[in-house]
Amino acid sequence: MNWLARLSNIDRRMIFVLIGAAVIIPFFRPLWLPVHVTEHVKNVFDFIESIPPDGQAVLVSMDYSPETLPELYPMNLAILRHCFARDVRVVGMTLDPRGIGIGEMAIKTSADEYGKQYGEDYVYLGFRPGIVAVILGIGEDIKRVFGTDNYGADLDSLPVMAHLTNYDDISLVVTLASSTYPESWISYANSRYHQLIACGVTAVMAADFYPWLQTGQFIGMLGGLKGASEYELLVENAGYSRERKTATIGMDAQSVVHVLIVLFIVLGNIAYFASRRSAGGDA
Amino acid sequence: MILDWYIVVYVFALVIGLQTIIHHHYHKIRRKTKGYWYSMVTLVSLAVMGTAGVFFGIEQGSFFMYLFRHIQVPLGATMFSLLAFFMASAAYRAFRARTLEATLLLVAAVIVMLGRVPLGYFLTKGLPEGFQIPAITEWILMNPNMAAKRGIMFGVALGMLSTALKVIVGIERGYLGGGK
Numbered sequence: 001m002n003w004l005a006r007l008s009n010i011d012r013r014m015i016f017v018l019i020g021a022a023v024i025i026p027f028f029r030p031l032w033l034p035v036h037v038t039e040h041v042k043n044v045f046d047f048i049e050s051i052p053p054d055g056q057a058v059l060v061s062m063d064y065s066p067e068t069l070p071e072l073y074p075m076n077l078a079i080l081r082h083c084f085a086r087d088v089r090v091v092g093m094t095l096d097p098r099g100i101g102i103g104e105m106a107i108k109t110s111a112d113e114y115g116k117q118y119g120e121d122y123v124y125l126g127f128r129p130g131i132v133a134v135i136l137g138i139g140e141d142i143k144r145v146f147g148t149d150n151y152g153a154d155l156d157s158l159p160v161m162a163h164l165t166n167y168d169d170i171s172l173v174v175t176l177a178s179s180t181y182p183e184s185w186i187s188y189a190n191s192r193y194h195q196l197i198a199c200g201v202t203a204v205m206a207a208d209f210y211p212w213l214q215t216g217q218f219i220g221m222l223g224g225l226k227g228a229s230e231y232e233l234l235v236e237n238a239g240y241s242r243e244r245k246t247a248t249i250g251m252d253a254q255s256v257v258h259v260l261i262v263l264f265i266v267l268g269n270i271a272y273f274a275s276r277r278s279a280g281g282d283a
Numbered sequence: 284m285i286l287d288w289y290i291v292v293y294v295f296a297l298v299i300g301l302q303t304i305i306h307h308h309y310h311k312i313r314r315k316t317k318g319y320w321y322s323m324v325t326l327v328s329l330a331v332m333g334t335a336g337v338f339f340g341i342e343q344g345s346f347f348m349y350l351f352r353h354i355q356v357p358l359g360a361t362m363f364s365l366l367a368f369f370m371a372s373a374a375y376r377a378f379r380a381r382t383l384e385a386t387l388l389l390v391a392a393v394i395v396m397l398g399r400v401p402l403g404y405f406l407t408k409g410l411p412e413g414f415q416i417p418a419i420t421e422w423i424l425m426n427p428n429m430a431a432k433r434g435i436m437f438g439v440a441l442g443m444l445s446t447a448l449k450v451i452v453g454i455e456r457g458y459l460g461g462g463k
Contacts, residue, residue, distance in 0.1 A: 018371075023367070034408075035404075036408075066359030066360060067360065100341070101341065104342070137286055150342075151342060211436065223399070224399065226399050255401055258400045258402070261370065262396060264371055268378060272380075
């Protein structure tokens with residue numbers, strides 16, 4: 001077998017082994033590549049930074065499922081840590097029934113790190129079915145939509161909900177999503193109630209949301225693990241958190257994997273053009 | 284009012300979904316069709332998660348959450364992570380610069396892949412800002428990508444509008460069934 005045939009027929013198991021090694025090795029030998037903060041991520045950070053302590057609440061809608069947890073959970077924690085570090089009240093909820101446990105895990109983990117009290121500093125509303133009805137309902141009266149929190153407590157009995165009726169009392173909605181939920185937030189909360197919205201989405205979805213970034217309907221966006229690592233850096237640089245930066249650790253592995261995929265593309269094309277040339281020569 | 288109806292519909296859908304999944308997998312097990320073991324796993328998982336949630340609660344620290352965190356989350360994440368392996372293999376075998384359009388797509392993909400990781404910035408940080416890979420990536424996403432995305436959105440919206448009009452005026456009757 002000549003070099004050309006070998007190059008064009010790399011065993012797929014070899015590719016899988018190389019990708020596996022590219023993911024695992026950087027966790028043990030980190031490259032510590034510098035993270036460059038993009039404008040869209042900085043805009044979200046700056047907005048939350050501008051909310052006065054104990055001022056209007058931030059509604060964090062954790063609309064994602066376990067499949068995308070490795071990408072979205074780090075940005076979820078980073079945003080919640082930022083809010084709690086600045087004493088911003090947080091209202092947590094989810095539009096995805098598979099996100100109930102994840103949302104609770106994220107909000108409780110980050111609240112405990114800052115000694116925040118449930119019901120006073122934050123609340124977790126859990127899930128209600130009917131995406132459009134829930135988003136529109138919050139615009140009228142959030143207590144009518146949910147009635148109780150995730151644990152069955154009456155919302156009127158929670159101090160954090162005392163002055164919270166609708167979007168007028170919410171400074172920012174952050175939707176962390178692995179599906180088209182951000183579009184629903186734009187269509188109903190932003191268009192109908194002019195609610196400011198930021199989103200955090202998986203890397204493959206990020207390209208879909210640029211039209212709304214350009215129009216200003218999203219104030220900013222965190223795209224994939226890269227967006228999460230940028231937010232982690234901003235939170236750490238501001239002195240709000242010294243917790244392990246899981247997204248930043250993952251970026252080294254992602255860098256190596258991306259380079260490897262580019263190399264595979266180059267190799268595949270070299271083999272393709274060389275085989276075409278040799279076929280032309282033979283003819 | 285609408286939300287109440289949503290909840291009613293949601294509950295009915297849940298019951299129908301539950302009935303369908305049990306019926307489907309029960310028959311696969313009874314007939315011992317190929318891969319019926321997977322049906323057994325599905326039904327056992329359904330029973331265990333359902334029992335744990337209904338009888339022991341779903342709050343943090345519960346048995347339900349233990350199963351969720353230690354089984355469902357890693358399994359789900361693993362499924363999604365497998366994409367990286369198949370993408371690498373597919374990129375090697377199929378991503379060829381056969382035409383001008385394919386070449387443009389390939390070049391844009393390579394730039395965006397490098398621009399979405401710290402390595403892209405690291406490799407070009409010495410260059411003027413506009414020539415750094417993250418800046419070029421941002422330009423690609425904010426211009427050609429956004430224009431294409433808007434075009435698709437307009438196309439979909441116009442298509443939906445025309446289909447809705449055809450249904451309203453009775454030109455499109457396929458949804459009524461009754462013939463080819």
